[in-house]
Amino acid sequence: AQSVTQPDIHITVSEGASLELRCNYSYGATPYLFWYVQSPGQGLQLLLKYFSGDTLVQGIKGFEAEFKRSQSSFNLRKPSVHWSDAAEYFCAVGASGGSYIPTFGRGTSLIVHP
Amino acid sequence: DTGVSQDPRHKITKRGQNVTFRCDPISEHNRLYWYRQTLGQGPEFLTYFQNEAQLEKSRLLSDRFSAERPKGSFSTLEIQRTEQGDSAMYLCASSLSRGGGETQYFGPGTRLLVL
Numbered sequence: 001a002q003s004v005t006q007p008d009i010h011i012t013v014s015e016g017a018s019l020e021l022r023c024n025y026s027y028g029a030t031p032y033l034f035w036y037v038q039s040p041g042q043g044l045q046l047l048l049k050y051f052s053g054d055t056l057v058q059g060i061k062g063f064e065a066e067f068k069r070s071q072s073s074f075n076l077r078k079p080s081v082h083w084s085d086a087a088e089y090f091c092a093v094g095a096s097g098g099s100y101i102p103t104f105g106r107g108t109s110l111i112v113h114p
Numbered sequence: 115d116t117g118v119s120q121d122p123r124h125k126i127t128k129r130g131q132n133v134t135f136r137c138d139p140i141s142e143h144n145r146l147y148w149y150r151q152t153l154g155q156g157p158e159f160l161t162y163f164q165n166e167a168q169l170e171k172s173r174l175l176s177d178r179f180s181a182e183r184p185k186g187s188f189s190t191l192e193i194q195r196t197e198q199g200d201s202a203m204y205l206c207a208s209s210l211s212r213g214g215g216e217t218q219y220f221g222p223g224t225r226l227l228v229l
Contacts, residue, residue: 004156032215043118043205043220044157051215090156100216101147101170104156 002027002093006105013081014113021076021108023065023091032094033074034102035065039087047089050074061085086112116140118221120206126227127196134192135224139208146189147218148181149205150174157205163189164211196228 003026013019025031032051036044048059055067065076074091088109094102119138127133139146145164149157160179161171165186175181178196183189193200203225207218 009154034217036220041223041225043120043222044207046217046219049215049217092156094215100211101159101162102218103159106154106156 002031002095002103004091004093004103004105006089006091006108008108009106010109010111012111012113015083016080019076019078019081019085019110021089021091021110023074023076023105024072025074025091025093026072027093027095029095030069032100032102033065033067034092034094035059035063035074035076036090036092036104037061037087038090038107044090047076081110081112083112083114086110118206118208118219120204120221120224122224123222124225124227126229128229129198130195132192132194133196133226134190135204135206135226136188136190137206137208137221138188139206140210140219141187143208143210143219144186145209145211145216146183147207147209148189148191149207151203151205151223152201160191193226196226198228201226201228 005024034049035047088107090107091105092102121136147162148160151157163183178194181191203223205223206221209216209218
């Protein structure tokens with residue numbers, strides 16, 4: 001079975017600074033990988049996804065993520081953070097074979113200082 | 115495309131009562147998922163449907179939980195004899211299965227508080 005680790009529970013950055021949120025996964029084959037964002041009291045919004053092909057994936061709101069097979073990582077990045085980016089971020093991994101049910105990490109809470 | 119909707123958004127109930135939540139997926143999506151999310155955690159899979167068939171259930175889904183998707187469109191999740199430990203956000207997601215990678219789209223969730 002697949003698993004996801006988001007090692008940082010909280011990340012604090014200043015507005016305008018760059019951001020990197022870490023995600024490590026465990027899965028025997030090439031996984032499907034996702035990043036979602038959740039604002040307080042809301043559902044999850046998809047930021048970006050990786051299924052195959054180019055390992056650098058562009059998403060919405062200026063986010064990107066890079067799939068690194070050798071490191072089993074799919075870190076999320078943004079060059080300049082805005083105050084509105086403050087939210088909870090979830091990485092998820094889905095199996096590329098068998099029943100498709102993604103497993104989510106516990107999330108990283110992003111705090112943005114003005 | 116109106117997105118995934120869930121009703122109600124909030125529910126407060128007393129322990130031992132039954133509750134039912136509804137999810138309306140994106141209209142052309144054939145798969146529908148239910149998740150539970152507790153504070154400080156990511157969503158945990160409960161069950162999913164492909165059309166009207168319930169294909170998989172998590173061990174988290176006790177006998178007090180039942181889900182239906184009678185016509186392959188909307189779905190309901192019922193919790194019988196609620197317990198305080200059932201307090202959580204219940205999320206619904208839908209996707210279009212095309213035999214390859216698929217993307218889940220989430221609703222806003224139903225927040226349940228059991229007193």
